[in-house]
Amino acid sequence: MEARAAAAARPLQVAAIGCCAETGFWDALRRLKLDVLGTDDSPIPITGYYTPRQYEKIASLFRICPESILPPSANSFGDRNNCPVPGTLVNTNNKRGFQNLDRALLLKAEAKKILHDITSGKVEQDPALLLRFLVISFADLKNWKVYYNVAFPSLTFDSKITLLSLKVASEVLSQDEAASLSKAFTEWRKSSETTVVPFFLVNIPPDSSATIRQLKDWKTCQGNGQKVCFVPCIFISYFCWMSSDKSFRRISLFTNYSSCISLIMCKYLDVLMQLLFGFYDHGNRGFPGWALRNYIAFVSLRWKIEKVQFFCYREKRGHPDVQQSLIGEASFPTPHGWDDPGYVPEAIGWEGETAGKESKEKKPKEIDLSSINPASQDEEKQ
Template identity: 40%
Template sequence: MAQEEKSRSGCGSSSSTILQFVPFNSLADEGFWHRLSSLKLNKYGIDDSPIPITGFYAPCSHSQVSNHLRLLAESLPTDENGQSSMPAISRGNRNRCPVPGTLYNTNTLEAFHALDKKSLLKEEANKIWEDIHTGRAVEDSAVLSRFLLISFADLKKWSFHYWFAFPALVLDPPATLVESKRASEWFTSEEVKSVSMACNDWRNSSLTADVPFFFISIASNSHATIRHLKDWEACQADNQKVLFGFYDPCHEKDPGWPLRNFLALISSRWNLKSVHFLCYRESRGFMDMESSLVIEALITAPQGLNDHQLVPNAVGWEKNKNKYVSRCINLAKSMDPTRLAVSAADLNLKLMRWRALPSLNLDELSSVKCLLIGAGTLGCQVARMLMAWGVRKITLVDNGRVAMSNPLRQSLYTLDDCLDGGDFKALAAAKSLKRIFPAVEAKGEVMAIPMPGHPVTNQEEKSVVDDCSRLYDLVDSHDAVFLLTDTRESRWLPTLLCASANKVSS
């Protein structure tokens, strides 16, 4: 990965020197990482195939701050059928010029570091070279700024390791800078008005607002016209002043990174030697002649440039604090704790599904309503295991209280639950489940289970009838019933009710 240092030559320079470029900078929004996490969990699984993505950039609009290539939530594919497809991007947004990219998301940090970065960069550069020779880059100039992203999403910690590359074809010998001036100084006063008007019209049209490469023809009467690159051959007989223009994302005195591949296109396709470029920049939504640059460069086409099979070398890995190393972002602090708990639990389940139980339906598990009759040793352990397997709706039935001996054997209780006579087990267990996993819908029902062979006094008769009715309603409103009491008599009535309601019981 060759180092690319920006030029130190300033505006108005007339000495011949190698034309230098200001590297692209990246910015991935939190929404992008959240969307990637969701796709990883619910769609891609352990599939680490390349994913087509879309980045966005716009011309520089600030005198001291360059624009980044940004990734948003909509940068990722939206296809729900398990197929990789380009994201559905609406065109015509002047502030979001779409650029195609490729994402390689690995399953482990070791795999991320082991990626053959040189080969990946070369592969993307080959695509650009192919687009230049097939003419696609003329039809859709955004492909000249094609980019690459490698990443590892550590979903347990909500941290993301990543590295951007903006492949740039290297001309050998490099282009030479002849002159660099502010656009306001290079154009005549009449041309300034006409070019500004033409550029503003180009940017305000929904058909061309996000077309980042173009050319400008200026007639002898100073009238400027902006045209698509595909119209180049048709305009050669007009004998007009011509400049190639591009949306320049940087604010500095040197041109931005997109010019690099533009040079390769011009040299390879049209074999031009001396070329003028307009580095288009804006202020408050309009062309800014003071910050925009006009650059004259000499291009010496290297031998074999027109050979489709001879792909030039490429550079373009992004620096991090002036070093060629990856970056890491941690979103755990910005995430709601409950959401983090849910994501972590879902991740474990999906890992099991990916690797061992492909038929496991997690959506069905999360919606199953489970009734646990008994909140003792068995009830506590079953409740926790159900949560671990993705069950989110649990009701516990018990009329006992937590005794001093219970916390040692029953995992949902602590000493605090035993004080002042002890809390009801059903209520204490439901509260403990929510404390362990806030997303669970746990409820406790304090009631006795009517049992055969146990005499009922006249005073208890109404209470027993009410308990039978409540138990019937609970069994009827749940999908699965677990009989977890410690006597056969207490399991008798629930078993009959389950058989009558055709409910799964164990």
């Protein structure tokens, strides 16, 4: 009822991420288990690979592949189509062990890591930490089968994220802005240093030359980085812009004082819109991707910004796609209790789990590895 009253405002809905676990990953796990792990079933750090949407028809997938068996710190693999993300693998020794895993608890433990990385500032140095994932599995090596589930932990708090607006980027941006933003993104994606960074700051100043900065540059973007300075900064940057000669002439045309004020107000809103929290969006169609939820939590908890303008970056065949990238605004009132050291956040994110259904008997995904069984390769069967 309330949502209906507040015209466009509605609860934020995001599109879930799908995971593609390659046969090669399970083969690598099989080798690791036989050669190194044995019956040791303690969690091991692994790497997953994330990418913005590349084809307009389908969402991009989160990938785990042979290279994934190592943690990001020991793994040099990564490129524009494979942004490395840290994850945890819990591989059990038998089916019962797999079934008995406390999924909710495991998910919370990962969520706690994410919350810790947010509050400690680690996310600014390594934004991919917001995308942390969890894999649980039972590798039935005797029968060449693997049962597994994947989760993308997403923090939930006692306050909810409200979506205030959402539009495709090409509707919000002028042609010049869109062109300059595409240029900036092309450069960002070309550089091997930045292309693997899935979260960033998008700055579209009124002079239309857009820039993309790393999260760690937030403070330089915002003076001393305090919220109280945020608005004054905008005014200062606005007046700086106004005094640049080109615009000044335009302003001076206004003899009517009130229209000048309204122009200022209008431009003030523009300036407000100029800093966007951008991220690689895996999804297609009208919903922002899953990554946005943890991102908003980060911006709110770490930088105390309750109203977040965000940019969902998508590509078309590997090039920036302003036609389907989204620009939106969400509000997230600061939740309670999260800064208590003992606080364990709630989390959601098991792949394939539908909302509202508290089904603990989740069906595992099953993968048949018989194609890599040397014994079966000579037989012409199945």
